[in-house]
Amino acid sequence: MTKPLVTILDDEPEIRHMLADALQEAGFRTASFARATEFEASLKSTSPDVCLVDLGLPDKDGLALVHRLALESGASIIIISGRAQVQDRVTGLELGADDYIIKPFDPAEVVARVRARLRSGKTGTKSANRARFEGWTALFDSYVLVDSEGFETPFSHAEGEVLRLFLDSPKRLISRAQMQETLGGTAGESFDRAMDVRISRLRTKLREDPKNPRLIKTIYGAGYIFLGDVIWD
Structure with missing residues (x-):
């Protein structure tokens, strides 16, 4: 190896x-x-x-x-x-x-x-590198999101870690503490700010309404929930 x-x-x-x-x-x-x-x-x-x-x-x-x-x-x-x-x-x-x-x-x-x-980078429960959800396909080997018409939007490694965390646990509350434990880094203001930025960028790339996102919901004081149905293949 x-x-x-x-x-x-x-x-x-x-x-x-x-x-x-x-x-x-x-x-x-x-x-x-x-x-x-x-x-x-x-x-x-x-x-x-x-x-x-x-x-x-x-x-x-x-x-x-x-x-x-x-x-x-x-x-x-x-x-x-x-x-x-x-x-x-x-x-x-x-x-x-x-x-x-x-x-x-x-x-x-x-x-x-x-x-x-x-x-x-290996914490995801799925070994596959492709996930499909709500008209989107996430390709983790090439770091792109593909919409239903084939248009590609790149995402960063850091954004991909957060996205995989959501896709591995759809319709489950993910707390800030769970994110910090899974993704690593030091808990505190800088970590929270970094997560906010990455989630905001993911919402933008998924063309979410920032005032009322459909897929990545913020549960204030608790964490986040990803509401889409996910198929890994």
């Missing part, structure tokens, strides 16, 4: 080496990059399972790169940054990152977070 591949994008060689050593010792394959252009070129021939991305890159805006990865890649994205402000964390999660680690950090914490992201 092929070991999961973790890419490390950070312009500080000490951090790249420290993370690579810790991850390889934990059983992962790694590939390290100092510049975003080198990292992006590698994506043409490799498909990482997890991307560790520093925001302070010398050649490109880190947040813009995170957003592009979230839209175009199936990898989990963990930001590693010295920016400790709550707004920076919220912005990173809103743009599609799955987790946010603040420098300085313990390499063991990063290894644990990587393992958590890989586990969360």
Whole structure:
């Protein structure tokens, strides 16, 4: 069985080496990059399972790169940054990152977070990658929603995790605590805000009425319920 591949994008060689050593010792394959252009070129021939991305890159805006990865890649994205402000964390999660680690950090914490992201990608009770519901088809291997006329709308890895959680448990209340436990991340304002943003984006892509959504219902003070009938195949 092929070991999961973790890419490390950070312009500080000490951090790249420290993370690579810790991850390889934990059983992962790694590939390290100092510049975003080198990292992006590698994506043409490799498909990482997890991307560790520093925001302070010398050649490109880190947040813009995170957003592009979230839209175009199936990898989990963990930001590693010295920016400790709550707004920076919220912005990173809103743009599609799955987790946010603040420098300085313990390499063991990063290894644990990587393992958590890989586990969360396998939490769905269904092994299938296609689900049909209310005129829509969700393709989790290519990260697109297809409507009844064949029009495709892409969704990010982070949005896909939330959608799969709903589709795995239709017509059941899913609390914030359940979402945090299943999807990983640290409970608190930034996690709640990230979930709100992802659910809002899913509603938009499913062409829901924001004032009266038909499929993803908010149960105030309790959580969410997905009301559609779901067929996995």
